[in-house]
Amino acid sequence: MLPAQHDPGPGGRERPSSPYAPQRQRARVRYGGKVTVYVAGHRGMVGSAVWRALEAQGGVDLVGRASAELDLRDREATFDFVADTRPNTVVIAAAKVGGILANSTQPVQFLSDNVRIQTNLLDACHAADVERVLFLGSSCIYPRLAPQPIREDSLLTGPLEPTNEAYAIAKIAGVLHVQGYRHQYGRRWVSAMPTNLYGPGDNFDLDSSHVLPAMIAKYHHAAVKGTGVTLWGSGSPKREFLHVDDVASAVLTILERYDEDPPLNVGTGEDLSIRELAQKVATVVGFEGDTVWDSSKPDGTPRKLLDVSRLMALGWVPSIGLDDGLRATYEWFLAASGSVRRP
Numbered sequence: 235m236l237p238a239q240h241d242p243g244p245g246g247r248e249r250p251s252s253p254y255a256p257q258r259q260r261a262r263v264r265y266g267g268k269v270t271v272y273v274a275g276h277r278g279m280v281g282s283a284v285w286r287a288l289e290a291q292g293g294v295d296l297v298g299r300a301s302a303e304l305d306l307r308d309r310e311a312t313f314d315f316v317a318d319t320r321p322n323t324v325v326i327a328a329a330k331v332g333g334i335l336a337n338s339t340q341p342v343q344f345l346s347d348n349v350r351i352q353t354n355l356l357d358a359c360h361a362a363d364v365e366r367v368l369f370l371g372s373s374c375i376y377p378r379l380a381p382q383p384i385r386e387d388s389l390l391t392g393p394l395e396p397t398n399e400a401y402a403i404a405k406i407a408g409v410l411h412v413q414g415y416r417h418q419y420g421r422r423w424v425s426a427m428p429t430n431l432y433g434p435g436d437n438f439d440l441d442s443s444h445v446l447p448a449m450i451a452k453y454h455h456a457a458v459k460g461t462g463v464t465l466w467g468s469g470s471p472k473r474e475f476l477h478v479d480d481v482a483s484a485v486l487t488i489l490e491r492y493d494e495d496p497p498l499n500v501g502t503g504e505d506l507s508i509r510e511l512a513q514k515v516a517t518v519v520g521f522e523g524d525t526v527w528d529s530s531k532p533d534g535t536p537r538k539l540l541d542v543s544r545l546m547a548l549g550w551v552p553s554i555g556l557d558d559g560l561r562a563t564y565e566w567f568l569a570a571s572g573s574v575r576r577p
């Protein structure tokens with residue numbers, strides 16, 4: 235169900251305003267005539283894409299702080315910042331994020347940092363009476379063997395994938411925290427669970443990156459040196475990949491049109507095997523050597539495809555195909571000197 239003020243109404247009258255559509259922004263003006271959106275984690279891959287999308291649309295004041303300026307694990311500093319900036323809307327894209335290796339070697343940081351960041355932010359937003367909060371989780375919150383494609387109501391129906399359990403538990407706590415604020419205090423806050431993301435701003439550091447950027451970096455360096463490539467696992471697991479600019483457009487759609495308890499899945503609804511992905515990346519990078527699959531390394535969940543029918547029913551569709559997205563991401567990687575995290 236759409237929030238009441240967004241109902242089309244009888245006779246198809248125009249929907250009233252939203253800060254995410256410039257032509258409609260006036261009805262939400264407050265705090266001295268400004269609509270302020272705080273993007274927590276605005277320098278990260280997702281946060282920077284959300285920032286770009288909001289900036290392109292116009293009509294909002296954007297606020298962001300690097301972790302060096304505001305450590306969201308610091309509860310008092312977080313409360314002070316949110317109270318001072320008084321945003322109407324907060325997008326929580328700040329988190330400790332990483333691939334299988336980082337997740338399995340640092341479970342303490344993945345649980346503790348993420349619980350503190352999201353708990354401090356949600357409690358601070360409540361204290362400051364923030365109207366809309368969108369908490370970004372991840373598709374790893376769902377059980378390892380959830381029926382495919384994974385529906386939102388699979389949450390808490392089975393054991394998690396062990397390689398990222400600590401991270402998933404932290405994110406599940408965030409989803410329940412948002413729901414708690416909805417039930418107990420009537421907050422119009424929501425959660426979104428994106429699938430595997432990629433794009434400009436991604437982390438290409440092999441010690442902490444996700445599978446797709448790790449592949450780009452490995453194939454690139456191997457192509458430059460003329461060596462072969464070894465990839466983790468058997469290559470058989472199937473995964474879904476969404477360009478980060480598509481997740482940003484989904485965030486805007488959700489903020490404008492969604493106001494319900496369950497998290498909303500964000501993905502393409504299509505998957506491919508890791509082996510097929512490797513072939514695509516090798517082609518984009520121009521790699522012509524051999525690829526060896528190291529099956530002594532973990533595969534992770536055998537298949538992870540999200541059911542995105544609830545999000546698509548709101549009118550959102552992804553617009554960047556995997557081949558185009560991979561080419562653009564590789565160009566960004568090259569422009570960023572090939573190996574650094576930030577250009």
Ligand SMILES: NC(=O)c1ccc[n+]([C@@H]2O[C@H](COP(=O)([O-])OP(=O)(O)OC[C@H]3O[C@@H](n4cnc5c(N)ncnc54)[C@H](OP(=O)(O)O)[C@@H]3O)[C@@H](O)[C@H]2O)c1
Nearest residue numbers: 275277278279280300301305306328329331372428430431
């Ligand atoms: N990447 C994916 O494939 C993926 C998939 C599904 C869901 N998500 C979700 O999307 C969100 C963002 O992910 P991402 O890929 O954009 O991660 P990212 O590129 O690593 O960015 C994370 C951001 O969080 C900020 N941050 C981390 N610790 C902080 C702290 N203690 N205080 C303040 N800020 C802190 C960082 O700030 P600084 O840069 O200033 O240090 C950074 O901007 C996460 O919730 C993640 O679970 C990501």
